Amino acid sequence: MERKSKTTGVVAGIIANLVIVEVDGPVAQNEICFIHHPESNLMAEVIKILGKNVYVQVFESTRGLKIGTKVQFEGHLLEVTLGPGILSRNYDGLQNDLDKMEGVFLKRGDYTDPLNRTIKWDWKPLAKPGDEVIAGSWLGEVPENGMPHRIMVPFKFEGSYVVKSVVEPGQYTVDDVVAVVTDADGNDIELTMVQKWPVKMAVKAYKEKPRPFKLLETGVRTLDTLNPIAEGGTGFIPGPFGTGKTVLQHAISKYAEADIVIIAACGERANEVVEIFTEFPELEDPRTGRKLIERTTIIANTSNMPVAAREASVYTAMTLGEYYRSMGLKVLLMADSTSRWAQALREMSNRLEELPGPDAFPMDLTAIITSFYARAGFVYLNNGESGSITFIGTVSPAGGNLKEPVTESTRKAARCFYGLNQTRADGKRYPAIDPIDSYSKYLEYPEVMEYLSQNVGESWLDSVMKTKTLLLRGREAQEQINILGDDGVPLEFHERFWNSELIDAVILQQDSFDKIDANCPMNRQKYMLEKVLDITDKKFSFETFEDVNGFFKRIINHLKQMNYSEWESDKFKTYESELEDIMKERLN
Amino acid sequence: METQAFQKVYTKITNLTKATVTLKASDVGYDEMALVNGRMAQVVKIMRDEVILQVFGGTEGIPTNADVVFLGRPPQLKVGEQLAGRFFNAFGDPIDGGPEVEGRTIDTGGPSVNPVRRKQPSQLIATGIAGIDLNNSLVTGQKIPFFADPDQPYNQVMANVALRAEADKIILGGMGLSNDDYLYFKNVFDNAGALDRIVSFVNTTDDPPVERLLIPDMALTAAEYFAEEKQQKVLVLLTDMTLYADALSIVSNRMDQIPSKDSMPGSLYSDLARIYEKAVQFPHGGSITIIAVTTLNGGDITHAIPDNTGYITEGQLFLRMDSDVGKVIVDPFRSLSRLKQLVIGKQTREDHPQVMNAAIRLYADAANAKTKQENGFDLTDYDERTLKFAKEYSEQILAVDINIDTEKMLDTTWDLFKENFSREEVVVRQEFVEKYWRK
Ligand SMILES: Nc1ncnc2c1ncn2[C@@H]1O[C@H](COP(=O)(O)OP(=O)(O)O)[C@@H](O)[C@H]1O
Ligand SMILES: [Mg+2]
Numbered sequence A: 001m002e003r004k005s006k007t008t009g010v011v012a013g014i015i016a017n018l019v020i021v022e023v024d025g026p027v028a029q030n031e032i033c034f035i036h037h038p039e040s041n042l043m044a045e046v047i048k049i050l051g052k053n054v055y056v057q058v059f060e061s062t063r064g065l066k067i068g069t070k071v072q073f074e075g076h077l078l079e080v081t082l083g084p085g086i087l088s089r090n091y092d093g094l095q096n097d098l099d100k101m102e103g104v105f106l107k108r109g110d111y112t113d114p115l116n117r118t119i120k121w122d123w124k125p126l127a128k129p130g131d132e133v134i135a136g137s138w139l140g141e142v143p144e145n146g147m148p149h150r151i152m153v154p155f156k157f158e159g160s161y162v163v164k165s166v167v168e169p170g171q172y173t174v175d176d177v178v179a180v181v182t183d184a185d186g187n188d189i190e191l192t193m194v195q196k197w198p199v200k201m202a203v204k205a206y207k208e209k210p211r212p213f214k215l216l217e218t219g220v221r222t223l224d225t226l227n228p229i230a231e232g233g234t235g236f237i238p239g240p241f242g243t244g245k246t247v248l249q250h251a252i253s254k255y256a257e258a259d260i261v262i263i264a265a266c267g268e269r270a271n272e273v274v275e276i277f278t279e280f281p282e283l284e285d286p287r288t289g290r291k292l293i294e295r296t297t298i299i300a301n302t303s304n305m306p307v308a309a310r311e312a313s314v315y316t317a318m319t320l321g322e323y324y325r326s327m328g329l330k331v332l333l334m335a336d337s338t339s340r341w342a343q344a345l346r347e348m349s350n351r352l353e354e355l356p357g358p359d360a361f362p363m364d365l366t367a368i369i370t371s372f373y374a375r376a377g378f379v380y381l382n383n384g385e386s387g388s389i390t391f392i393g394t395v396s397p398a399g400g401n402l403k404e405p406v407t408e409s410t411r412k413a414a415r416c417f418y419g420l421n422q423t424r425a426d427g428k429r430y431p432a433i434d435p436i437d438s439y440s441k442y443l444e445y446p447e448v449m450e451y452l453s454q455n456v457g458e459s460w461l462d463s464v465m466k467t468k469t470l471l472l473r474g475r476e477a478q479e480q481i482n483i484l485g486d487d488g489v490p491l492e493f494h495e496r497f498w499n500s501e502l503i504d505a506v507i508l509q510q511d512s513f514d515k516i517d518a519n520c521p522m523n524r525q526k527y528m529l530e531k532v533l534d535i536t537d538k539k540f541s542f543e544t545f546e547d548v549n550g551f552f553k554r555i556i557n558h559l560k561q562m563n564y565s566e567w568e569s570d571k572f573k574t575y576e577s578e579l580e581d582i583m584k585e586r587l588n
Numbered sequence B: 001m002e003t004q005a006f007q008k009v010y011t012k013i014t015n016l017t018k019a020t021v022t023l024k025a026s027d028v029g030y031d032e033m034a035l036v037n038g039r040m041a042q043v044v045k046i047m048r049d050e051v052i053l054q055v056f057g058g059t060e061g062i063p064t065n066a067d068v069v070f071l072g073r074p075p076q077l078k079v080g081e082q083l084a085g086r087f088f089n090a091f092g093d094p095i096d097g098g099p100e101v102e103g104r105t106i107d108t109g110g111p112s113v114n115p116v117r118r119k120q121p122s123q124l125i126a127t128g129i130a131g132i133d134l135n136n137s138l139v140t141g142q143k144i145p146f147f148a149d150p151d152q153p154y155n156q157v158m159a160n161v162a163l164r165a166e167a168d169k170i171i172l173g174g175m176g177l178s179n180d181d182y183l184y185f186k187n188v189f190d191n192a193g194a195l196d197r198i199v200s201f202v203n204t205t206d207d208p209p210v211e212r213l214l215i216p217d218m219a220l221t222a223a224e225y226f227a228e229e230k231q232q233k234v235l236v237l238l239t240d241m242t243l244y245a246d247a248l249s250i251v252s253n254r255m256d257q258i259p260s261k262d263s264m265p266g267s268l269y270s271d272l273a274r275i276y277e278k279a280v281q282f283p284h285g286g287s288i289t290i291i292a293v294t295t296l297n298g299g300d301i302t303h304a305i306p307d308n309t310g311y312i313t314e315g316q317l318f319l320r321m322d323s324d325v326g327k328v329i330v331d332p333f334r335s336l337s338r339l340k341q342l343v344i345g346k347q348t349r350e351d352h353p354q355v356m357n358a359a360i361r362l363y364a365d366a367a368n369a370k371t372k373q374e375n376g377f378d379l380t381d382y383d384e385r386t387l388k389f390a391k392e393y394s395e396q397i398l399a400v401d402i403n404i405d406t407e408k409m410l411d412t413t414w415d416l417f418k419e420n421f422s423r424e425e426v427v428v429r430q431e432f433v434e435k436y437w438r439k
Helices: A221-226 A243-257 A268-279 A308-323 A337-350 A365-373 A405-413 A420-426 A446-455 A460-484 A491-508 A522-537 A544-564 A572-584 B154-164 B178-191 B209-229 B241-255 B268-276 B304-312 B350-374 B381-398 B406-420 B430-436
Strands: A007-015 A018-023 A031-034 A041-050 A053-058 A070-079 A079-082 A121-125 A138-144 A147-152 A161-166 A170-172 A181-182 A188-191 A194-198 A233-236 A261-267 A296-301 A332-335 A377-380 A386-394 B011-014 B020-024 B033-036 B039-047 B050-055 B068-070 B076-078 B104-108 B143-148 B169-177 B198-204 B233-239 B286-293 B315-322 B327-331
Touching: A007 B233, A018 A031, A018 A070, A018 A170, A031 A053, A041 A070, A041 A308, A079 A308, A138 A161, A138 A377, A161 B039, A221 A460, A221 A491, A221 A522, A233 A243, A233 A405, A243 A268, A243 A332, A243 A386, A243 B050, A261 A308, A261 A337, A268 A296, A296 A308, A308 A337, A308 A365, A308 A386, A332 A491, A337 A365, A337 A386, A337 A405, A365 A405, A365 B327, A386 A405, A446 A460, A460 A491, A460 A522, A491 A522, A491 B033, A522 A544, A522 B315, A544 A572, A544 B381, A544 B406, B033 B050, B104 B209, B143 B154, B143 B304, B154 B178, B154 B233, B154 B286, B169 B209, B169 B241, B178 B198, B209 B233, B209 B241, B209 B268, B209 B286, B233 B241, B241 B268, B241 B286, B241 B304, B268 B286, B268 B304, B304 B315, B350 B381, B350 B406, B350 B430, B381 B406
Parallel strands: A233 A386, A261 A296, A261 A332, A332 A386, B143 B286, B143 B315, B169 B198, B169 B233, B233 B286
Antiparallel strands: A007 A018, A007 A070, A007 B039, A018 A053, A031 A041, A031 A070, A041 A053, A079 A194, A121 A138, A121 A170, A138 A147, A161 A181, A181 A188, A377 A386, B011 B020, B020 B050, B033 B039, B033 B068, B039 B050, B076 B104, B315 B327
């Protein structure tokens, strides 16, 4: 989209944040423009063009804007700035650094630099003169919070180039020239550590994208054990308000085995972002011992921030993820909530008076959501290294009804479904993921099955399937008991029900606010699941169903105390041996 | 009313609907206020030389040659210490017969606080109501509504909470308030000797409904002044937000917008979030806490108004009549304070979180037992005990007329545990059982 002179225009109509601009030259769909409001320049994006009338969505409040105000088109799409120093930053949806803004209140048109231009980075070259390179090839690296941050040939470069020179190891700012490459026509191009990329386009600087095959450990039992997500996989968490979407996402972002965590707070509460700002600098990454905030970037476009930027925020987050993935890193991307993004699309579509689809959402909602989820994935880079983006989004279904358009569209896009259940949440059975309705398609992938039996245990999958069966049979038994009464069913039904309660209480439920229970590594998950399954295999002798209830409550209590105790501590072992004693009472 | 000599007067309205007028005018700013035949109006759409104004009081009786004057400013409020103790209408004009407020003029509906300039809320608000303090503790900087059917005493409960909350200022935003309720608030605050800490913006059922749309911004602008500039602890009461949302739908329907669920505008979520997100804790100690009322229709929380509210606020306090004990209770199932974990067990006794959860779990067991009973099945001994527990718990803890401190709430709950259950049935961390299970 190269243009000699910048197209300009004037404001001809204003309806909330939709502005109609009459232009004097060419403009492109999704091109960025600035409206010269006397107070400040307001950034906007082209969303529709009708002859000379260009419809733009303004990323700010249009209060006080008048007809005739001048507009300048920038000749590029909405872009992010990529370079070292993105980690631990707090950005808004347009990648403005929130910490650089002055004052308590956000000021319209206050656009701040996402990068620090003065600090020096410890550069180490990776390429050498004569190397043939293409977009995404690694030229060198600088350490960023302990992570190797690769400086690459810009993603926008087409065709191949030859490295002419690379600077010596040393201290450089992001704007220093670190390499010179020569294009096919013999032109030399100077490269710094910074590049730009339009957020709505997928970065394709990789060789291939195989199906995900590795387990991504999250520390959450009901995910890892029952419905694991693969590294590079996709999942979504739909649930009525208050059922635990945000708490679950925060838990995953604390304990998952990722190199980089990007959190897009999209149209949700500001206090939830503050919680991350406050907690992550204190908490340690269990794997590296560094502070969690060092591996985290937050994109905060909370519900009171401009609606149009909400839509941009998820794309900004995804693009940052693709950037780090291209460095061969394991990225975990979270968006809370993708429904707010869909609602932003709906608000604009309504203002444009487009023909509405179901629930007044735009007709192409499914296509938009699907192509967004498709940007996640595990990739092999051109140099043979691998990287990944695992994406988990929350969905906030209107009225808690999973038949609404955003949930249904997302179901088509994501491979894991973690449905939160109101009844479970009401009973404080957290995380409230419904163990029977939820699924992970990855459990059906032969490559994932292979991985699990090699890395977790040969009989692991059998154990998982058995657990699912026991849960299902427990639910059936419960229904029978409810219909026929406690005395109307054989004792065995009570045992079945309580076996599933045992799994629920000890494996599924997990207290995210308990220091110990919050994170459960895979080896501990395996130990506990096997322990529980072992109990379900035992033949206990009971006289009455009340014996069954009482007995199971006691063993559940002990197993829970184990969950609350430090792994393999004395306390843990004491509870475990007490548990054995209780069981002996009922063993023939 | 503010008109100035040099202002241009337009006298040619081209289109008129129930809520809007259209005229040709130039140099008009978006969101700008205007007077149409002396009635307050606001610019909602500009298309070239055509301006559409929303008239808050409705357009009845407005002629096509009415005088239209643009005021060159968005909605504004004069702020100063003098706001305290005063009553205003939706435009910020006094309705208590007192003088105009002297002070600085600021635009209402201003920008949001930069999230990185917020502090994590951490100060407990004690209300004495155990259904709140024990199970759903409130924190300064929080935003939370009461979900209640229209016949429940939500305004009374809210007034109690406000007076016990030890706020520096209480700001009442009344929308569609009946005259009786308006006088009720006035009396309670007066009797408590609290009138000088209170600022009220009131739209009663006698006022045009669309005027309500200005109330939350007025109340929150005053709140920001006291919380940010004066570093005070401010409590904002918004009642009834359902009537606010109804006004939104009236406007959007009259402007021919495509309605989404329950005839609400598609922007309902953003419209409500803009208001509730004004709740904030500042690092310097000032804070805005919002307690609102969202009335329900027959307890239906899936309706778009409570549904969107629940997605925005930091929990909800669900009022329900418990027919077993004949009292209004804070329902422990549907109620939630999302910020409680920031304070419970930290600013309150260590056993608070576990006791709270255990009691609710047992209360849930009682609900199951009740279903069993209703379906005509025999109850087990455990079932009987949970039912007894539930009744006592409802009476001594959940009822809204309880006024005790948290320590007492915890002790009472332990007593109920001990009376009705064995230690193992309660499932609380061993160390707490040892410490608090009374011999
Ligand atoms: N895993 C959990 N452990 C303990 N409490 C939880 C858990 N998940 C949710 N909760 C409780 O539920 C509340 C609401 O959770 P949240 O994630 O904010 O809901 P949502 O995002 O779905 O609206 C939390 O404030 C907390 O009290
Ligand atoms: Mg949430």
